[in-house]
Structure formats: structure tokens, C-alpha cells
Amino acid sequence: MAKVPFHYVDLRTFAYATEDEKRVADALRTFLPEDAELDRVENVGHHGDRIVVLSARIENADGMRHVLDRLSGLDEVDRVIDELDQRVDDNCALFLRVDKQAAFRGEVRLGPGITVRAKVEAYPAKKEAAVENARETLGRLADDGDGEDP
Numbered sequence: 001m002a003k004v005p006f007h008y009v010d011l012r013t014f015a016y017a018t019e020d021e022k023r024v025a026d027a028l029r030t031f032l033p034e035d036a037e038l039d040r041v042e043n044v045g046h047h048g049d050r051i052v053v054l055s056a057r058i059e060n061a062d063g064m065r066h067v068l069d070r071l072s073g074l075d076e077v078d079r080v081i082d083e084l085d086q087r088v089d090d091n092c093a094l095f096l097r098v099d100k101q102a103a104f105r106g107e108v109r110l111g112p113g114i115t116v117r118a119k120v121e122a123y124p125a126k127k128e129a130a131v132e133n134a135r136e137t138l139g140r141l142a143d144d145g146d147g148e149d150p
Contacts, residue, residue, distance in 0.1 A: 004064045005133045007119040011067070012055040013100055017045075021052055027104035028054055028114060033066040064118075068141060071096075071116070073108040077142040080110070084131045084138075092130035094118045 011031055015024035025038060032038075041053045058064050074080070080087065080096065088094050100113020122129035 004061045004068070005121045005137050006064050007121060008057055008059045009064050009067050009119075010055065010057050010117040011114060012053065012117075013114045015052040015054060017049040017051070021054075023104055024052075024100065025054055027100045028056065030103040030106060030108075031067050031070045031098075031114070031116070032056055032058070033063045036063060067116075068137070070108060071098075072141040074098075074110065074141075075108075076110050077138055081135055081138050081142065084134055088120065088127055088131045088134055090127050092120045092122045092125055092127065094120050094130070094134050 011028060013024060013028050015021040028038065029036075036056050036058060039053075039055045039057075041055075043051045043053060045051045058067055084094075087096065094117070096116040096118075097110065097112060098114045098116060099107075099109050099111025102109045102111060103114055118134075120130035120134050122133055
């Protein structure tokens with residue numbers, strides 16, 4: 001994939017008091033390039049429990065290609081393409097949620113736990129243009145994934 005039609009990609013997850021923070025960080029790192037830094041913010045939940053927010057922003061093209069390459073393993077790419085009108089907001093941001101437990105095992109599938117937000121390049125900066133750019137990019141991911149299967 002030569003051109004990356006995103007300004008940046010944000011990934012974020014929570015490590016709750018009942019979870020091992022290192023394992024949650026490992027799940028998030030499933031999608032990140034090796035040199036990506038995790039931001040860590042510690043919060044307190046409603047009942048006084050510890051909640052750690054782990055996040056990373058990828059702004060360089062190679063890093064975003066890495067994230068997209070990892071997301072190309074998503075079996076539900078066609079579903080995401082069909083839902084782009086609901087997944088892209090008026091600010092041209094594409095939203096996905098991927099399964100944190102699956103990510104810890106190195107798998108990629110939609111589900112709860114890790115939020116992926118990608119700011120889609122669109123000129124003019126309109127939702128319709130962003131949806132079309134995201135459709136084209138995700139379509140290439142789906143095609144690339146199909147070509148790798150025997």
C-alpha cells in the first residue's frame with residue numbers, strides 16, 4: 001500500500017483493576033509498530049477502583065501502514081465496509097472497536113476492548129469524501145487478505 005489516506009490513527013484501551021496491565025498493554029501492542037510509545041494515564045473509577053488508560057497515536061506513514069496491515073487480518077472487513085456510513089463521523093474520523101482478548105492472543109476481530117480511531121484524509125473535508133476514501137482503503141485491505149489465502 002503506497003499511500004496512506006489517514007492523518008493519524010489513535011488506539012486506546014482500558015486496564016481495569018481486575019486485569020493485568022502488562023497483558024492489556026501487550027494486547028494493544030498487537031496493532032502497534034515496535035517503536036510506538038504507549039501513553040499511560042491512571043484514573044479512579046466510580047467505586048474507587050483503579051482504571052489505567054493506555055493509548056498511542058501513530059502519525060507517520062510507515063506506522064499507519066503497520067496498523068493497517070494488522071487490521072487486514074480482520075475477518076469482518078466486508079462488514080466494516082458496509083457500515084462505513086455509521087463508522088465515519090462528520091469530522092472524517094473512522095471508528096472501530098477490536099476485541100482486546102483476541103488481540104492478546106494475536107488475533108484480530110471486531111469486539112469490545114480496543115478503540116481504533118483513524119482521521120481520514122478527505123478533500124474537501126466532508127463525511128462523504130472520507131467514507132469513499134475509507135471504502136477504497138478497506139477494499140484494498142480485503143483484496144490483499146483474499147490474495148493471501150491458498
